[in-house]
Amino acid sequence: MNFDQLIEAKLREARENGEFNNLKREGNLNLEDDSSVPEEERIVQHILRQNNVAPDWIETDKALRQHIDQARAGLRRSYEWRRTKLLELPDPAERERIELQWKRAQKRFEDELEQINRQIFAFNLKTPASSTQRRPLRLAEELERAKRVKSE
Numbered sequence: 248m249n250f251d252q253l254i255e256a257k258l259r260e261a262r263e264n265g266e267f268n269n270l271k272r273e274g275n276l277n278l279e280d281d282s283s284v285p286e287e288e289r290i291v292q293h294i295l296r297q298n299n300v301a302p303d304w305i306e307t308d309k310a311l312r313q314h315i316d317q318a319r320a321g322l323r324r325s326y327e328w329r330r331t332k333l334l335e336l337p338d339p340a341e342r343e344r345i346e347l348q349w350k351r352a353q354k355r356f357e358d359e360l361e362q363i364n365r366q367i368f369a370f371n372l373k374t375p376a377s378s379t380q381r382r383p384l385r386l387a388e389e390l391e392r393a394k395r396v397k398s399e
Contacts, residue, residue, distance in 0.1 A: 304373040308381075311366050315384070318359045322393045325352035353390065360384055 261267060295302060301309075329349040336342055364383040371380040 304370065304375065304379075307366075307370050307373060308379075311363070311370055311381070314363055314366065318356060318363060319389065319392065321359075322352065322356045322389065323396055325349065325356075326393045356389070357386055360386055360389065 292302075300306075326349070329345055329352075332345045333342060336345065367381045367383050374380055
């Protein structure tokens with residue numbers, strides 16, 4: 248019998264004998280357990296939890312995601328407007344005007360993207376783990392995304 252099987256057998260035997268019955272906090276998940284939080288941060292975590300406030304990096308991420316969503320939605324609306332107008336208008340002068348408007352929308356989005364990427368850089372400095380960091384957005388990928396996704 249290997250070690251894992253021995254442990255499983257002992258646990259099964261204890262469970263069958265009722266040794267796990269009536270344990271303190273049985274069935275309750277202890278969300279107040281701070282064992283994974285460094286000691287110097289526990290008081291801050293406690294205060295935040297008591298006031299239903301998330302750590303700054305989480306609040307920053309929420310705001311960043313909202314900014315990204317708004318910028319993408321604006322680009323999608325501009326793209327859909329362009330696509331619809333180009334289908335309606337056969338006049339080359341009007342089509343040229345529409346393309347000019349689309350280029351302006353792309354430029355506005357490009358400027359917005361630079362600001363978002365600066366925010367992403369600042370966020371990545373705040374986040375406690377590399378697994379929660381965000382990749383900078385790329386203009387070409389975002390333009391392709393706008394063409395693939397229909398406006399809501």
